[in-house]
Structures are given as C-alpha cells and as structure tokens.
Amino acid sequence: MTITNAPAPRASGATSSVAPGTRVAVSTVIFTLRRSAGQERASVALPLVRRQSDPHEGQWALPGGWLDIVEDLDAAASRTLAETTGLAPSYLEQLYAFGAVDRSPTRVVSIVYWALIRPDEMADTSDENVRWFDADDLPNLAFDHNQIVAYALWRLRNKVGYSQIAHGLLADEFTLAELREVYESILRRKLDPANFRRQVEGTDTLLPTDRFRKGSHRPARLYRFNQDVELADRGPLGVRP
Amino acid sequence: MTITNAPAPRASGATSSVAPGTRVAVSTVIFTLRRSAGQERASVALPLVRRQSDPHEGQWALPGGWLDIVEDLDAAASRTLAETTGLAPSYLEQLYAFGAVDRSPTRVVSIVYWALIRPDEMADTSDENVRWFDADDLPNLAFDHNQIVAYALWRLRNKVGYSQIAHGLLADEFTLAELREVYESILRRKLDPANFRRQVEGTDTLLPTDRFRKGSHRPARLYRFNQDVELADRGPLGVRP
DNA sequence: TCAAAAGTGTTGAGCTTACACCCATGC
DNA sequence: GCATGGGTGTAAGCTCAACACTTTTGA
Numbered sequence: 001m002t003i004t005n006a007p008a009p010r011a012s013g014a015t016s017s018v019a020p021g022t023r024v025a026v027s028t029v030i031f032t033l034r035r036s037a038g039q040e041r042a043s044v045a046l047p048l049v050r051r052q053s054d055p056h057e058g059q060w061a062l063p064g065g066w067l068d069i070v071e072d073l074d075a076a077a078s079r080t081l082a083e084t085t086g087l088a089p090s091y092l093e094q095l096y097a098f099g100a101v102d103r104s105p106t107r108v109v110s111i112v113y114w115a116l117i118r119p120d121e122m123a124d125t126s127d128e129n130v131r132w133f134d135a136d137d138l139p140n141l142a143f144d145h146n147q148i149v150a151y152a153l154w155r156l157r158n159k160v161g162y163s164q165i166a167h168g169l170l171a172d173e174f175t176l177a178e179l180r181e182v183y184e185s186i187l188r189r190k191l192d193p194a195n196f197r198r199q200v201e202g203t204d205t206l207l208p209t210d211r212f213r214k215g216s217h218r219p220a221r222l223y224r225f226n227q228d229v230e231l232a233d234r235g236p237l238g239v240r241p
Numbered sequence: 242m243t244i245t246n247a248p249a250p251r252a253s254g255a256t257s258s259v260a261p262g263t264r265v266a267v268s269t270v271i272f273t274l275r276r277s278a279g280q281e282r283a284s285v286a287l288p289l290v291r292r293q294s295d296p297h298e299g300q301w302a303l304p305g306g307w308l309d310i311v312e313d314l315d316a317a318a319s320r321t322l323a324e325t326t327g328l329a330p331s332y333l334e335q336l337y338a339f340g341a342v343d344r345s346p347t348r349v350v351s352i353v354y355w356a357l358i359r360p361d362e363m364a365d366t367s368d369e370n371v372r373w374f375d376a377d378d379l380p381n382l383a384f385d386h387n388q389i390v391a392y393a394l395w396r397l398r399n400k401v402g403y404s405q406i407a408h409g410l411l412a413d414e415f416t417l418a419e420l421r422e423v424y425e426s427i428l429r430r431k432l433d434p435a436n437f438r439r440q441v442e443g444t445d446t447l448l449p450t451d452r453f454r455k456g457s458h459r460p461a462r463l464y465r466f467n468q469d470v471e472l473a474d475r476g477p478l479g480v481r482p
Numbered sequence: 483t484c485a486a487a488a489g490t491g492t493t494g495a496g497c498t499t500a501c502a503c504c505c506a507t508g509c
Numbered sequence: 510g511c512a513t514g515g516g517t518g519t520a521a522g523c524t525c526a527a528c529a530c531t532t533t534t535g536a
Contacts, residue, residue, distance in 0.1 A: 021310050024263050024340075024350055069262045069348050073340035097338040097352045099265075099314035107310050109265050111338045111350070177487080195526065197489070202524095217487045218533040418514080436499065438516070443497095458514045459506040 022107045026076035027064030027145075029095065029114040029152035030085060032122050033169055033185050034132065042119070042185040044135040044153065047084050052129070055105050056142030060131070062149070064110070077113035084130060086123045089115035091168035095152055103144050110143075114152040116168035160186050164205050167225045175213050175220035176200065263348045267317035268305030268386075270336065270355040270393040271326060273363050274410055274426050275373065283360075283426040285376040285394065288325050293370070296346050297383030301372070303390070305351070318354035325371060326363070330356035332409035336393055344385045351384075355393040357409035401427050405446050408466045416454050416461035417441065 034045040048060040063084040067076050074092065081089050092115045099109040122132075133139070135153055138146060159165055166182045180196045200206060207226050212219035275286040289301040304325040308317050315333065322330050333356045340350040363373075374380070376394055379387060400406055407423045421437045441447060448467050453460035 022265050022308060024265060067263060067340070067350070070342055072342055073338060073350070094338060097314060097335060099308070099352065101311055101313055109308070109314070109350075109352070111340065175488090192526070192528085193487085194489075194491090194528085199525085214534085215487085216535060217485080218489085218535090220488060416515090433500075434514085435501085435516075435518090440498085455507085456514085457508060458512085459508090459516085461515060 022109060024067040025064055025108050025110045026067050026073060026080060027062040027110050027112050027148070028077045028080045028084075028092075029062060029112065029149055030081055030089075030117060031114065031135065031152070031156060032117050032132075033119045033182065034122075034134070035119075036134070041188070042181065044156070044186060045132045046135055046149065047125075047130055047132050048138075048141070049084065050129040050131075051142055059142040060133075060139055061142040062112070062145050063130075067111070073111050074113075076111075077115070080113075081115055081117075085117060085125075087117050087121055089168075090118055091116040091165055095148075095155060098144060098148065100144070110148075112148055112152070114155060116165060118169055118171060120171060157186055164225070167205075170225075173209060173211065173222040173224050175222060177220060179223070263350060265308040266305055266349050266351045267308050267314060267321060268303040268351050268353045268389070269318045269321045269325075269333075270303060270353065270390055271322055271330070271358060272355065272376065272393070272397060273358050273373075274360045274423065275363075275375070276360075277375070282429070283422065285397070285427060286373045287376055287390065288366075288371055288373050289379075289382070290325065291370040291372075292383055300383040301374070301380055301386075302383040303353070303386050304371075308352070314352050315354075317352075318356070321354075322356055322358075326358060326366075328358050328362055330409075331359055332357040332406055336389070336396060339385060339389065341385070351389075353389055353393070355396060357406060359410055359412060361412060398427055405466070408446075411466075414450060414452065414463040414465050416463060418461060420464070 030046055031044055032046070033042040035042040047063060049063045051057050051059055051061050063080050065076070065080055065083075067073070071079070073094070077092060077094075078089065081087065081092070092113055095112045095114045097109060097111050101107065103110075135149065138149060140146065141149070156165075160183060166179060166186070169182050170178060176197055177193070179200065180191055180193060183196070184191055205226050206223045209222045209224055211222045213222055271287050272285055273287070274283040276283040288304060290304045292298050292300055292302050304321050306317070306321055306324075308314065312320070314335070318333060318335075319330065322328065322333070333354055336353045336355045338350060338352050342348065344351075376390065379390060381387065382390070397406075401424060407420060407427070410423050411419060417438055418434070420441065421432055421434060424437070425432055446467050447464045450463045450465055452463045454463055
C-alpha cells in the first residue's frame with residue numbers, strides 16, 4: 001500500500017532542514033458598521049492601507065506586517081489593528097493561512113485574522129494612506145486580498161447566525177432594536193422584531209437592566225451582554241484573544 | 242483616537258523588513274475509523290510518528306515537515322499524508338495556524354491540516370516509527386500536539402453534524418447502516434435508524450443504486466454519494482483540495 | 483389624539499424525537 | 510417458522526415565521 005518513492009516519514013519540528021526564503025506575514029480584516037448618508041441600513045466597512053512600495057505599489061491592501069520572531073500570532077494581529085485604528089479589538093479570531101506559491105513575487109505565507117471594532121470607537125484617521133471602504137464595494141486590492149476579504153465576510157455572515165459576535169459591534173448597553181439592526185446590517189435583510197426578541201431572550205446571553213433608552217417614542221429597555229456566556233471563539237488553545 | 246507610540250500603518254507584503262529565523266512547518270491530523278477487537282463501535286484513530294531528533298526526541302508527534310519554498314500549503318499537507326500513509330486523502334482541510342513563541346525551542350509556525358482516509362485503504366505500515374493510536378487515548382505528544390489533536394477532534398465532531406464529511410470515511414457504495422455507523426462512531430452515541438434514514442434521505446446528497454448488500458438478513462440497498470453536491474469545504478479560494 | 487416604536491399573543495408549517503409496526507431474508 | 514436487521518408510519522413536542530394586537534411614549 002505504501003507508495004514507492006516516498007521518503008521516510010518525518011515528524012514536524014525536526015531541525016535537520018530549514019525552509020530558507022519563506023517569510024511569515026500577519027494581516028487583519030477589521031470590520032465595523034458604518035451608516036452612510038442616505039442609506040437605510042448601516043453597512044459593513046473595513047480599513048485598507050495604500051501600499052508604498054514595490055509589489056502592487058499604490059494599490060489598497062489589508063493592514064498587516066511581518067511577524068516578529070518574539071511575537072505571538074495573535075499579538076501581531078492586535079498590533080496591526082492598533083497601528084491602523086488605534087484601538088483594541090472587541091473580537092479577534094484567526095481566519096486562515098494563505099500560502100499559495102504565486103500569491104506574491106516572493107514567498108510569503110500570510111496568517112490572516114479578522115476582527116470587530118465598535119462603530120462608536122472607530123478612529124477617524126487623518127492619514128491619507130488609510131481609508132475605510134464598504135465591504136461590498138471594494139476596488140481591486142493587492143495580492144489575493146479581494147479573495148481574503150470575501151472569505152472573511154462569509155465567515156462574519158455565517159458566524160453571526162450561531163454565535164454572539166454581534167455584541168462586538170455594540171456598546172456596553174444597548175436596546176434590542178440596536179442589536180437587531182446589527183444583525184440586519186450584517187445579513188442585509190429585515191428581521192421580524194417580535195421573533196427576534198423572543199429568539200434572543202430565549203438564550204441566556206442578555207441581561208436586562210433597569211434603564212431605558214428615551215427617544216421619540218416609547219422608551220426601550222437597555223440590555224447588557226452576559227459576560228458569563230462564552231462571548232466568542234476562544235480558539236483551539238482556549239485562551240482569550 | 243490614534244495611540245501615541247504606534248508606528249505608521251504598514252500594508253502586508255512590504256519588502257522593507259524581513260522576519261529572520263521564523264520557519265514554517267506543515268502538519269496533518271489524519272483521521273480514520275478503526276474497529277478494535279472487543280469494541281462495540283469503531284473509534285477514531287490517527288497515525289503518529291516517533292521523533293528521531295532533538296526537541297522531544299523519542300516522543301510521538303503529528304506527521305509533518307518543513308514547507309518547501311515552491312510548494313503550496315495544501316500540497317505540503319498532501320505530501321505529509323502520502324509519506325505517512327501512502328495514500329491520497331478523501332478529505333483535506335486547513336485546521337489552524339499555531340505560532341505561539343514558546344511552542345518550540347526555535348521559532349516555528351505550524352500550519353496544521355486535518356484529513357480523512359477510508360478505513361479500507363488504511364496502509365499497514367511496517368515502519369516501527371509510525372503507529373496508529375485511538376484519538377481518545379493518546380500518550381503525551383511532542384510540542385503542543387495534544388492540544389492540536391483535541392481541536393481537530395472537536396472540528397471533526399462538530400462538522401459531521403452539518404456537512405457531508407462522513408462520506409470521506411466510506412467506500413463508493415455503502416448501506417445506510419454503514420453510513421450511520423460512521424456517524425455513531427464519530428459522535429460516540431447511538432442514532433435512531435428510522436430517523437437517521439429520513440434525515441439523510443431528505444437531503445439530495447445520496448443516490449440510491451439498484452444493488453443490495455447481502456448479509457445474514459434482509460438485503461440493504463446500496464447508495465452512492467451525489468457528486469453534484471458540495472462534498473466538502475473547498476476553502477476560501479474555492480478550489481478542490 | 484395620533485404616529486411610531488416597544489412589546490405580547492396566536493397560529494400553522496416544518497422539523498425532531500420516540501417508538502410501534504411491517505417487510506424480507508438466512509437459517 | 511423465527512430471529513434480525515431493513516424499512517415505513519405516526520403522533521407529541523419543539524422551533525420558527527408570519528402577523529394581529531396591545532402598550533407607552535413624544536409631539
């Protein structure tokens with residue numbers, strides 16, 4: 001059954017050979033919600049950085065950088081996010097490792113993360129080389145970054161259906177209508193307020209408060225997220241991002 | 242809003258700096274089903290390789306190797322699998338990139354895949370340094386490989402519930418009882434044959450054939466997997482593994 | 483008083499679960 | 510015949526979508 005030309009099996013971590021020339025980068029797809037003027041719903045937006053040097057110079061690309069030799073992967077993603085938005089992520093999760101040979105002129109393996117930040121904390125950078133784009137209306141990006149963003153968007157829209165990540169886009173206290181708007185913006189469709197309320201109240205992820213949001217109509221009760229419930233995917237190692 | 246000490250944002254792929262000393266390895270968690278003597282159900286098993294050299298010498302580890310500079314990540318995982326089992330995977334998917342600074346004496350980022358192979362194709366290696374273990378009864382492995390296997394097992398058990406990966410453990414033609422046994426072995430619990438039949442027939446993933454499996458009792462109809470249906474996660478790039 | 487959003491009630495469709503029951507074959 | 514697994518029927522319980530309805534506020 002063993003194929004003929006196979007060398008002897010190797011266990012990973014062996015130091016007998018090296019892989020010269022392969023470099024590791026970390027990039028992050030940072031999502032937030034943004035209400036454009038005239039738009040009925042908020043839409044998913046992300047920051048891009050204009051490339052200053054040779055491969056794809058001038059094109060927009062995901063924020064990222066080289067992995068430091070004494071830096072965990074998560075830390076590198078957080079650093080990327082801080083450098084771009086000046087903020088800590090309210091959610092951070094590894095997306096995928098991209099490593100096709102031809103994705104860059106030189107061999108680069110990119111560990112890509114995706115993150116959420118709250119719209120109210122969104123930095124307004126005065127940097128000309130950082131710009132926020134609607135996720136569904138992107139230009140041609142450098143490298144394979146269009147594919148990467150598409151995959152991250154798919155993960156976001158998929159994961160919102162079975163996890164509590166929507167809370168990563170809201171402040172500490174929020175009304176059910178605000179929570180529903182987050183879902184509607186990500187999923188790009190209306191949700192029934194009555195059924196949404198029951199579904200979300202049926203779980204133990206929300207704690208009602210005694211406060212109410214006053215507006216133009218009947219005040220809405222404010223809720224906060226139940227910290228006891230698993231907020232997010234803590235990854236295979238079970239540590240908080 | 243921008244934090245003070247942050248350097249200017251960088252776009253990923255910039256060639257201005259490098260990350261010397263970080264090496265990229267690819268490892269694969271290869272699952273199959275194995276019926277141990279005296280066991281009522283089959284159990285999940287995987288091959289491990291005994292380390293021949295310095296870090297953790299003598300301990301068991303996941304099969305893997307260094308990423309070649311002209312080799313895609315998927316290809317490296319397939320190579321790993323071929324070197325260990327002599328077979329092509331019936332399912333192959335990227336699991337996670339592990340890159341904690343202290344997971345190895347030298348800096349190693351491991352791109353880990355997980356794969357399925359059919360029990361009937363399982364190679365009986367005469368290699369003393371390759372052994373198959375029950376996934377739920379592992380020794381202490383090298384590096385963080387125990388955690389990696391635990392995560393891969395979680396993915397397997399989770400994914401079997403909403404995808405068709407169980408077919409990756411069966412031959413071309415199979416009875417519904419055989420398919421059900423795959424689910425029962427992975428999930429480690431009995432399933433109602435009647436309800437299982439209806440659930441799986443309700444989807445369009447199975448094609449009934451005219452052939453029957455004769456045994457000691459009433460012959461059971463043979464089915465084959467509907468190739469038109471998305472067999473598996475094709476990854477963010479939409480290419481078949 | 484009226485508009486509009488907050489919040490409740492009700493109903494039917496579809497799915498899951500449990501389990502009774504019939505069918506077809508080897509012995 | 511009869512034991513055994515293959516395969517069908519059916520009813521209770523649950524979730525979910527649709528939508529009518531009541532409540533509470535600002536203007």
